[in-house]
Amino acid sequence: MSFMTKEMYFTIALLSYENGVICGHLHSPVLKKSIQLHNLTELILIMDQIMKDLNIPEYDERYHHVIIKNQLLDVELDYQELKQDNFEKYLNRSLMYPKKSKDIFMVKVMYRQNNTWQGKITWLRTNRVRFFRSELELANLIYSVIDKYHK
Structure with a gap:
């Protein structure tokens, strides 16, 4: 990957x-x-x-680092060759989500410290933004929306 961004972007549909x-x-x-x-x-x-x-965002090694090999993940990941001039195109394409999606979340992971992630999540239906300090907090934010609106 020749182009490096400091944050990782995800869209969850x-x-x-x-x-x-x-x-x-x-x-x-x-x-x-x-x-x-x-x-x-x-x-x-x-x-x-x-x-x-991809080491994005770069892991802050000032804190202890635990390497755990994930035995549960059985998904083939196929990466783009990102460059500065095509990053925006691929970012916009990743934002295209199925129209039948019940909920869409934009996640921006800004840091990986203390063996967890920190970033922000935006729920597109309401444009509501929340910050999270761990994967567990991110999961809780997603479930709180689902539980509230899909009962």
């Missing part, structure tokens, strides 16, 4: 939510194609693997 299980697609400008999701755990694991593979 949820298609269904039944009995606590989400289904949908994960989009990112670094991926050649979207990835189908079957649950929130899979979503977090895939996002984490992408950031580890």
Whole structure:
């Protein structure tokens, strides 16, 4: 990857939510194609693997570093060759989501410190923005929207 951005961008398009299980697609400008999701755990694991593979955002090694090989992830990740002149095109393309999506979230991971992520999530239906300090807090924000609006 010849072009490096300091943040990682993801679009999460949820298609269904039944009995606590989400289904949908994960989009990112670094991926050649979207990835189908079957649950929130899979979503977090895939996002984490992408950031580890590309080191975006760069991991802050001033803090202790634990390397865990993810045995649960069984998804092939195919990355784009990003350059400064095509990044915006791929970012805009990753924002294209199925029209039948129930909810769409934009996630921007700005930092990876203390073995977790920090960033912001925007729920596109209401343009509501929240900041998160960990993957667990991100998952909780997604579930809070789903639980409130899809009962």
